[in-house]
Amino acid sequence: MHPKKLPQDVNPKGVFACNELDLKEVQVYGFDYDYTLACYKPSMDYLLYNLGRDMLIKKYKYPEGIGNLEYRENFAVRGLHYDFEKGLLLKLDSFLQIQLGAVYRGLHPVPDDEVLRMYKNRIIPIAYVEAPPKHSNDGVRRTKMIQLADLFSVPEMGLLCNVTEYFLRNHIDYHPEILFRDVKNSVQSCHPIMHQLVVENVSEYLEQNKDLRRFFGRLRKADKKMFLVTNSPFHFVNKGMQFLVGENWKDYFDVVIVQARKPRFFTEESRPLRIYDEVKQTQLWDRVTKLDKGVIYLEGTVKQLQDMTGWRGHQVLYFGDHPYSDLADVTLEHGWRTGAIIKELTHEIETLNDQKFKENANWLQMLTGVIEEHQDYEGPEVQDELDEWMKERDELRNEIKSVFNKQFGSVFRTYHNPTYFSRRLFRFADIYMSSITNLLEYSTSHTFYPRRGVMPHEYTSYFV
Known part of the structure; x- marks a missing residue:
């Protein structure tokens, strides 16, 4: 009783939409550093x-x-x-x-x-x-x-x-x-x-991403503004970005803010921006009244960033790896658009694309449907048969879970529900992907449309 047709493979370099996002509206691209631009090896x-x-x-x-x-x-x-x-x-x-x-x-x-x-x-x-x-x-x-x-x-x-x-x-x-x-x-x-x-020893810990420079170049060519807001210190970010993009990496960015102490950067109202002196490796006491390209800033607040640049609301798209400290406040309080970089998606999608996994997941759906349809019949033989089916269903669910991670299963779902992590991710991220450079697969005027999901009271499927 196996289905003839299994679903197509998912593109591991895909960008997945939780909310409609028109890139034509986005004029400013913002980035976190760790696990967003810089991804680390085990x-x-x-x-x-x-x-x-x-x-x-x-x-x-x-x-x-x-x-x-x-x-x-x-x-x-x-x-x-x-x-x-x-x-x-x-x-x-x-x-x-x-x-x-x-x-x-x-x-x-x-x-x-x-x-x-x-x-x-x-x-x-x-x-x-x-x-x-x-x-x-x-x-x-x-x-x-x-x-x-x-x-x-x-x-x-x-x-x-x-x-x-x-x-x-x-x-x-x-x-x-x-x-x-x-x-x-x-x-x-x-x-x-x-x-x-x-x-x-940067190359020992950092994964090289040869597409990052091309990605930044394409945003520049499309006249997009770019900024970096990270909690990490400058010497660390500088060395990593030189490794990833080259000595001139700062040329791509209109604003660079380090040691931002997110999420406080997004929530506090009065913490002044400081200028960082790269030569003396110290912070200056000068008052900051404007943000200049090529200057490194630290601390500060998102209010100052918005007031000094005029970048606001849906024209800003900010990328981070942490659904709460990177994305929650900027979308809830400031109306920015958001993108999440979820490195584990690569492993999750490879698992989803495995032929055996697809067969098991399909059979689990069908078996659950059979149990649902027959559970109200009465009689001892029926109960015995239902018990057998339930046992098989439990075994299948555990098998499907353990291929993601033997102890805890998938990052994104429990047996059938999304995880708590997924719920927050889908709420705070407009789009998500395994790597920032997956966006190279799409034009800078692309619109991402979320899939029309089936609600419990609607048709079982929109596909005939």
Whole structure:
């Protein structure tokens, strides 16, 4: 009972639309740096993990034994939540439901019955997951979970799970929230060391993208303005951009702002821009009244950027890799258009294009339809048959999940719902893609149209 025709392959270099976006309206292209213009090799994960692990021992006096814990590549995926009350790493869907089978304490999955006993429900209360909106009167922060939504947090999760496992195995009592904060602070305090090591050996850590220069050239030719706003320091960005684009990389940009401290750059109103002196490698005290090409700025706010340039609203398209700190505020507060760079899309699309995956996904759809149609028949034979079908469906779902990532499955969906990460991505990004240079496949006057999805009450499909 297998279908004759499987869906066509998805283009790994595609640009995918959540919202209609007409590039003719866009006059200004803005970029984040890390994991947007600069994409890192797996060696970056190992570097951050090792630096963070050593810092835990040196600064926080963690047991010497954790020095033997090696980084496990492909253990965690971006977008998971860490429950710092219970010490669990888990995956939530767009309805805040826990994906059973994707709840981990240390390196081991927690059995479903234990998860349900701990949470008393599969759905997590929203106050546990999301802080109250900025403008609400409820200033109390009751959140008990933190989402790890950028790629720099993947090695953090690896370290967190490894140390948790070490404590459990050695019967060492620990406080999950203290451990989480120590791991986060250790990895983040190592960023200056990481910056220095990357600067000394760029090609070891940075993926070359030969199309980036051509992409910038094309935007310039189309008379588009360009700016860079990054949290990273200048010497680090400069070395990376020289490697990616060439010595004259700054010529492409109308404004360059480093050490911006996003998301505060997008939310604070009064933090003055400073000029950075490249020669003396220090910030100047001069008042900034206009933004000049070729000058490096640091800190500041988006309000100053908009006021000094006149760039506003839908004429600005900003690209970043973090749906919240890069994209949420600029789209919700300032009406900018947004693009997300999601590096994992390459692996996800390769998996979707696999022949066996397509067959399994198609058969799962058909099997679910058969169960749905026959579930109201009564009688013991019917129930036995339904149980068999349900068993097969569960096995198929697990097989489909594990081909993306053995522990947590796809970044974008739980078994059938979008993940919590997807929901936020689709809300805050007008378009998303695996690499910024995927845009070279489209003209600078292209309009991206979102697919007309089928709502639950509409036809089962628009295709005849």
